[in-house]
Amino acid sequence: MVSFDDLLAAVEHAHGKPIKISxxxxxxxxxxxxxxxxxxxxxxxxxxxxxxxxxxxxxxxxEFGHILLRHQGCEGLVSPMPSVFKHLGGQRGIKRMLARSPRWNELEKAAEEVAYLLSSFVMQGAPTPASNFEKVFG
Known part of the structure; x- marks a missing residue:
């Protein structure tokens, strides 16, 4: 099993910089x-x-998938989302932006495949359901 904190640390290491999740x-x-x-x-x-x-x-x-696959950012997200930047302290210095979008393209599909793989590492340590009900709905 991999803890989420271990996964975050591994992605930060591969990325070469800290990742703040908000x-x-x-x-x-x-x-x-x-x-x-x-x-x-x-x-x-x-x-x-x-x-x-x-x-x-x-x-x-x-999003870790985008980072690990070194995907480039997308254009045109800044203007419709000014409220994003109040959570970051402004938009200066942003060199890349990528959003998890409902529009499926090759980048999104690749990031989604990585997401399922990474999630499975973290989820493998989930407790075994104690009842048949938990097995169905847990």
Whole structure:
């Protein structure tokens, strides 16, 4: 089993800089389930706080996928999301932005595959369900 903290440390090591994960109000990321922003000094992953815990972990692992696969950022996200930058202290110094988007392309598919793989490492240590009910709904 791999703890989430161990996974974060491994991704930070591969990335070569710290990664700050922030839960933000849902209206901060309109139409998105997650966002990765990179500066020279660190990366930020923003996830709506309204997401259930399991979905938040998956979104974070998806953004880890973009980081590990060294995907380039996307254009045009800054103007529709000014509220993002109040959580970061401004937009200066951002060199890369990538959002977990409902539009599927090759980058999104690749990041999603990595997310499932990383999630499985963390989830393998989940306790074994004690009852048949827990096996179905746990």
């Amino acid at each position: 839960l933000v109000p849902s209206d901060t990321l309109p139409g998105l389930s997650g966002l990765w922003l990179e500066t020279d000094m660190k990366s930020h992953i923003l996830v709506p706080e309204s997401h259930p815990k399991l979905l938040r972990m998956h979104v974070i692992c998806h």
